[in-house]
Amino acid sequence: MKKLAAANLLFLLLFSLGVFAAESIPSVETVFSEIMSTQGISNASQINCGKVSDLQFEELGDSLMEQMHPGAAHETMDAMLGGEGSESLQAVHISMGKSYLHCFNGSSIGSTGPGMMGPWMMQWATGLGGYWQNPFYLDNLVFWLLLVASIALNIYLLFKRKDGKK
Structure with missing residues (x-):
């Protein structure tokens, strides 16, 4: 009986950590709204890519990755791309954010491809x-x-x- 209670407690703890981790990443809409309010605009087509900081691009890319691969899948992706705090992961998040806002000069490829392959x-x-x-x-x-x-x-x-x- 104690083993079952311990297993349930462990499951509950891991589940709550997963929920907490998912809640700590803002939604794409939230980051998008922050970028628009920083620039003082009300229409997404008015976003000036030159005024969006790398930190904002990174936060947007991280939110996009969380939306596409929620929870543990996102953590696995982060680990595969260099781990939390690495330059390679930061570069991927920035690239995803720029791609989402169509801020690459001369690029006709959308936010999902062709990707790293x-x-x-x-x-x-x-x-x-x-x-x-x-x-x-x-x-x-x-x-x-x-x-x-x-x-x-x-x-x-x-x-x-x-x-x-x-």
Whole structure:
């Protein structure tokens, strides 16, 4: 009975820590509102990226990551990206914040991609006419050619057997 009570207490403690950690990160809307109020504007399209500090970009990126990967998943992502307080994690959060506000000069890629793996991992280039640049295109081409050849061969052999039995 004591083990069950201890397990329940441990679960409750871990759950409350997770809730507390999630509450300590402000929502995206809160950070967005703070950025707008700092600049004294009421419309998001009026945000001047030059007036947004790296700290605000970082806070916005952290909030975005929490929204996309809440709780323990966010903590795992943070650890994979260098851990709390690391320069690499700070750079990722800043980049996410800038991307969310469309503050990258000359970038046409949105806030979700292509990400750190580049356009190849999710086959971004295939829809843009870049078939021959995509290393996975050749695999797909070979697969479909073999499939069509196999079907054609089976049909040929099927008709050949029928002709031989007559």
